[in-house]
Amino acid sequence: MDMKMEGQVRIPSGCAIAAVISKEGYLMSGEMICNAMKPMHDRSNGLGGGFAGYGIYPQYQDFYALHMFFNERATRKNCESFLKERFEIVHSEIIPTRKIPAITDEPIIWRYFVSPLKSVLASMQLDEKEFVARTVMQINTEMKGAYVFSSGKNMGAFKAVGFPEDVGMFYRLEEYQGYSWTAHGRYPTNTPGWWGGAHPFTLLDWSIVHNGEISSYDANRRFIEMFGYKCTLKTDTEVITYIMDYLIRRQGLTLGEAASVIAAPFWSTIERKKDVEDKNKHIYLRTLFPSLLITGPFSIVLGFNGGLMALNDRLKLRSMVVGEKGDKVYIASEEAAIRTMEPEAENIWAPAGGEPVIVKVKDGVTG
Amino acid sequence: MKKINIVDLDYKTINHKLRETEGDITLCGCCGQRFIAAGMSDKNIIIEGVPGNALGAYLNGASVTVNANAQDAVGDTMNEGKIVVHGHIGDAAGYAMRGGKIFVKGNAGYRAGIHMKAYKEKQPVMVIGGTAGSFLGEYQAGGIIVVLGLEAKKHNIVGFFPCTGMHGGKMFLRSDCKNVVFPNQVTARAAKDKDLDELTEYVREYCALFGYDMDQLMRSPFTVVTPDSKNPYQQMYVAN
Numbered sequence: 078m079d080m081k082m083e084g085q086v087r088i089p090s091g092c093a094i095a096a097v098i099s100k101e102g103y104l105m106s107g108e109m110i111c112n113a114m115k116p117m118h119d120r121s122n123g124l125g126g127g128f129a130g131y132g133i134y135p136q137y138q139d140f141y142a143l144h145m146f147f148n149e150r151a152t153r154k155n156c157e158s159f160l161k162e163r164f165e166i167v168h169s170e171i172i173p174t175r176k177i178p179a180i181t182d183e184p185i186i187w188r189y190f191v192s193p194l195k196s197v198l199a200s201m202q203l204d205e206k207e208f209v210a211r212t213v214m215q216i217n218t219e220m221k222g223a224y225v226f227s228s229g230k231n232m233g234a235f236k237a238v239g240f241p242e243d244v245g246m247f248y249r250l251e252e253y254q255g256y257s258w259t260a261h262g263r264y265p266t267n268t269p270g271w272w273g274g275a276h277p278f279t280l281l282d283w284s285i286v287h288n289g290e291i292s293s294y295d296a297n298r299r300f301i302e303m304f305g306y307k308c309t310l311k312t313d314t315e316v317i318t319y320i321m322d323y324l325i326r327r328q329g330l331t332l333g334e335a336a337s338v339i340a341a342p343f344w345s346t347i348e349r350k351k352d353v354e355d356k357n358k359h360i361y362l363r364t365l366f367p368s369l370l371i372t373g374p375f376s377i378v379l380g381f382n383g384g385l386m387a388l389n390d391r392l393k394l395r396s397m398v399v400g401e402k403g404d405k406v407y408i409a410s411e412e413a414a415i416r417t418m419e420p421e422a423e424n425i426w427a428p429a430g431g432e433p434v435i436v437k438v439k440d441g442v443t444g
Numbered sequence: 445m446k447k448i449n450i451v452d453l454d455y456k457t458i459n460h461k462l463r464e465t466e467g468d469i470t471l472c473g474c475c476g477q478r479f480i481a482a483g484m485s486d487k488n489i490i491i492e493g494v495p496g497n498a499l500g501a502y503l504n505g506a507s508v509t510v511n512a513n514a515q516d517a518v519g520d521t522m523n524e525g526k527i528v529v530h531g532h533i534g535d536a537a538g539y540a541m542r543g544g545k546i547f548v549k550g551n552a553g554y555r556a557g558i559h560m561k562a563y564k565e566k567q568p569v570m571v572i573g574g575t576a577g578s579f580l581g582e583y584q585a586g587g588i589i590v591v592l593g594l595e596a597k598k599h600n601i602v603g604f605f606p607c608t609g610m611h612g613g614k615m616f617l618r619s620d621c622k623n624v625v626f627p628n629q630v631t632a633r634a635a636k637d638k639d640l641d642e643l644t645e646y647v648r649e650y651c652a653l654f655g656y657d658m659d660q661l662m663r664s665p666f667t668v669v670t671p672d673s674k675n676p677y678q679q680m681y682v683a684n
Contacts, residue, residue, distance in 0.1 A: 116476030116496070346604060349625070393554045393578065396516050396535055411515055412494050412534075413476025425513060427534065427553050429603060430578065 091264035092288035093117035093241070094397075095414045096378045098257040098385050101404040102438045104132060107250025109418050110258040114241040116413040117262060120288075125263025125275035126244035127236025129227075129284035129380045130255035138231040140167055140190040141209050141281075146272055147185040148222035156216065156223045157189075163212060164191035172235075172248070179243035184272055188233070206281055206326065211305065213280060218307045224273045229282030232382060236261075236275035244275075256438055259380045261286035265312075274310055277380070278318040284380040285321070287314040288410055289395050292373030300368035314377075320369050321379055332379075332386050336433035338362050339371040340391045378408055384437035393430030400425040406436045445470055445490075455479045455496070462487060476515070481508050485525070497534075500527045503544060516553070519546045522568070528653055532574065541568045541587070549654045550574040552591075554603070555582050560613060562586025571650045578603030581669075585612040590646050592618045592661060600624065607669055615669040616643050618661065626669065635666035 095113040099105065107130055114126070134142055143160075147153040160166060168190045174183065193208050201208060213225045227234035232255075235248040241262040245251075261276035277284035291297065291313035298308045298316050304327070306319040317339070324335040341347075341363045350356035363370070374394030379386045387408045389397050400407045400415040400422035407415040407422055415422050428434050446465055450458050451473035458477055462469060462484065471480070474493030481489055482498065485505035497515045500508050503522035513531035520539045527546045535553035538546050543566040551574035558579065560568055568587035575596045581589050584607065593601035601619040607630045616635065617624070626632045635643065643666065644658075651658040 119478065343604075393535065396553070398534070411476055411496065412513055413496060413515070416475055416494055425532070427532075427577070430554070 091120040091122070091262075093120035093262035093410045093414070094260065094286045094288050094376060094378055095407075095409040095418075096257070096259040096286070096380070096385055096387065097405060097407050097418055098436050098438065099404050100406065100436065100438060102132070102256045103404060104254035104256055105258065107245060107248075107253045107255065107258060110260045111242050111245030111250055113409060113414040113418045114245070114260055114262050116417055117409070117411055118240065118242070120264060120410065121240055121262030122264045123240050124238055124265050125236070125261070126239050126241030127234060127261050127263075127275045127277050127286070128241070128245060128248070128250060129232060129234045129259045129277040129279065129286070130250070130253050131232045131257040131282075131380060131382060133233055133253045133255045134190070134231050137168065137190040140192050141228055141230055142233050143189040143191060143213075143225055144172065144227035144233055144235070145187050145189070146224045146226060147187065150185065152220070152222040153185055153187065156220060159216070159220070160189060160191065163197050163208075164189075164193055166191050173252075174247050175249055177243060177246055180237055180239045180247040183237065183247075188227075210281055210322065214305065214307050217309045226273060227279050227284075229279065229284075230382065232282050232284070232380070234277045234279045234284055236272065236277065238272055238275065257380060257385055259284060259286045259378045259385065261288075274312050276314055278310075278315045280318050280322050281326070282380075282382040283318055283322050285314055285318045285377055286380075287317060287375055287377045289375030289377075289390065290373050291316070291371055291375060293371055296368055297371060317371065317375075317377060320371075324366070324369070332435050333433055334358075334362060336386065336388050336431070338366045338369050340388055340431035340433075341370050342391060342431060376410065384435065386436075387428065387434040389428060389430045389432070391431035396427070398425055398427050399434055406434075408434065447472055449473050450477065451475070453477070459484075462489065474512075481506055500525070503527065505544075513550075514548075518548075519544070519570075522546075523566075530654070535577070537572075538568065538570045541570070542566050543568050545649075546570040547650055547653055548572045548574070552576045552580075555579045557584055557587070557589045558582045560584050560587040560589065562613060569646055571646050573650060573654060573656075575599050576602045576606075578605050579608060580606040581610055581613070581615050582607075583609040583611070584615070587613045588616070588646065589613070590616045590618075590643065590650075592647070592650070594656070594661075607671075610669070611671045613670075616646075617667045617669070618664050619667060620665045621667040624667075630669050630671050632667050632669045635668045639668050640666065 172186045213228045237244045276286045294313045324330045347359045375390045376395035376397040402419045445468045447470045455477045468488040470490040472492045476496040478496035483502040487506040489508045491510045498517045498520045501520040503525040505524040507526045510529045514529045514533045516534035518537045522541045523543045525544045529548045532550035537556045540559040552572045554577035571590040580602045
């Protein structure tokens with residue numbers, strides 16, 4: 078039977094997201110975030126699960142950690158030659174996994190800790206991050222059978238086709254220690270579930286987990302592709318990752334401003350704002366980036382080095398709750414997931430649509 | 445009162461156990477299981493822990509008490525019975541409910557009372573003690589929604605776009621609603637004595653459940669919202 082492609086099949090959406098961060102930068106094993114996904118099991122359908130952990134590679138914190146899928150050994154060899162021409166590879170290895178019946182048909186999964194060659198950067202006149210981002214785009218669009226699914230420093234994404242709690246078991250996440258974790262359980266609606274299409278979607282240290290469906294995908298894609306981003310996965314979440322990279326890294330917007338672009342208030346709401354400065358800022362952002370307004374339902378968690386941001390679409394068509402306990406902040410599609418991580422969580426609240434929740438680790442503890 | 449520990453049980457098993465158990469029941473260790481008490485008619489159920497989405501969906505006369513927060517779509521399409529939540533509730537509470545009562549001690553999320561409806565003796569009632577999120581009573585077609593705004597502090601009693609598409613039923617907000625923008629198709633006015641007589645019944649029940657002083661609550665101004673006519677949207681799509 079042919080695999081159904083986009084537009085040929087539609088499954089009602091669910092999806093689950095969860096996240097935890099220590100504001101003090103204390104490390105937590107990946108076990109807790111795996112457990113958080115269990116009460117939300119029915120929100121996924123086994124066609125994708127994944128995690129992002131921050132602070133997990135302190136021994137290589139100055140190097141970009143490339144997590145890669147390969148379809149076969151020859152592709153890997155070929156890709157390694159490509160990488161060696163551009164990067165110093167200080168360490169490379171198979172990402173350790175555990176054979177479990179729930180996860181099958183895995184590709185070849187490797188990681189490389191790399192640093193761009195100074196001579197290459199100088200000749201291309203690019204800064205380090207731009208060079209890494211372009212290289213990731215190049216591999217993902219031009220090298221058949223190779224896919225970079227994580228490319229930040231001191232962080233990593235882990236994803237697969239399966240239920241999230243099984244994916245966490247598969248990748249042995251209990252063996253990693255991070256100050257921040259995000260998670261996703263997938264219920265794909267418009268595209269077939271495959272390993273690369275699982276969340277998180279990442280670029281550099283940005284990672285996005287997303288519950289929802291973006292109505293504005295094509296408008297957003299057309300705009301962002303003008304700036305060198307390539308939407309290779311035909312799935313909507315990818316474009317959010319690139320939008321955030323574009324707005325924050327390249328345009329220099331704050332997280333809050335980026336949130337006001339993608340989940341902009343209605344013009345009628347802006348019109349009634351009493352704070353003139355705030356009002357003018359919103360008018361400016363909507364006017365300057367109209368093509369980056371994301372419409373349709375979404376709840377997302379954006380992870381990055383040193384923090385995370387949770388955000389709902391402006392109509393709040395997906396659920397999201399936040400809770401706290403001590404130095405930790407918990408975010409999830411359902412309170413049950415928060416209670417699984419911390420039964421005594423306090424100040425449980427639901428942020429309004431378009432209201433970003435930004436949590437940063439205190440200065441000096443991030444890589 | 446029989447106790448059932450539901451840690452690690454799925455919703456199908458839980459509802460099966462509820463159906464086969466006689467008398468009042470307490471469910472212990474609840475953590476996110478969906479559809480609890482769905483369609484049930486003759487039970488008295490207490491839930492310890494956080495129940496999952498669609499608690500009491502299609503409820504048909506049973507009484508459900510939650511001693512924690514509840515998640516999304518509480519009382520989805522419920523027909524009869526009572527749901528009492530001693531905490532906050534998530535989005536879309538009372539979605540399309542057509543009978544029975546929901547009492548929430550704290551706040552409600554977005555779209556509370558969306559598409560609530562009424563028919564003859566079926567008059568659903570939802571009382572929210574705290575504040576309500578945006579799109580309160582979206583497409584409300586019948587029934588009563590009461591929001592008390594207790595402990596609202598700096599928050600408005602209701603978020604943006606309340607009563608969008610409302611074409612039936614009634615809403616009471618314990619506020620003068622000076623900061624609230626209503627759509628053109630509804631009328632929001634200060635409550636009169638006659639309105640307050642009707643409201644007293646619901647507020648009394650809320651106060652009895654959660655231990656508030658009714659006289660004190662009723663001293664504040666209330667705003668009553670009703671649609672302008674029985675068919676305020678007749679020109680919107682086709683003339684009907």
